[in-house]
Amino acid sequence: MPNSPRLPLPRVEAELSATPLNERPLTAxxxxxxxxxxxxxxxxxxxxLLSTIASFEEGxxxxxxxxxxxxxGPTVSHHLKKLKEAGLLSSERRGTWVYYRFEPAVLAAMGRLLIKAASE
Structure with a gap:
């Protein structure tokens, strides 16, 4: 089975339609x-990974x-990188360790797209 081409993952907040799904049909x-x-x-x-970071209680x-x-470890790093590139996570290096922070506004934007449609 041939490998499919890998497309770069978008930054989520830059790619989402601001229109909830039930307001009007999305353009192509x-x-x-x-x-x-x-x-x-x-x-x-x-x-x-996103769930673990978002639910972490100690900062x-x-x-x-x-x-x-x-x-x-390299696979974890790969997926953390993809989440960061999409804007769902941010990170900060402190010495030799990297600390991650969940970006709730981005996931909220994704949720708004669906929640309004689901509540009506």
Whole structure:
């Protein structure tokens, strides 16, 4: 089976339509951009990492506190990088460790797209 070409993941806030799904039909361009934005979360490891960071109760977790998701360290780094590129996470290096912070505004924008449509 041939490998499919890898497309860069978009920064979520720049790609989402501001229109809830039930206000009007999305244009083809809006639908394509929005689908790419949701693609960022369409991976179980990314969802697991994002959930772990978002639910961390003691401030910003160090990468050492979130990397136990059943895959290798380089794979964790790869998925953290994709989440950062999409704007769902930000990070700060302190000495030799990197600490991650969840960006709730970005996920809220994704949710607004669906919540209004679901509540009516």
């Amino acid at each position: 361009d809006e639908a394509e951009r929005t689908a790419k934005a949701f693609h960022v979360l369409a991976h179980p490891i990314r969802l697991q 910003q977790p160090c990468v050492c506190a979130i990397s136990d998701v059943g895959v290798s």
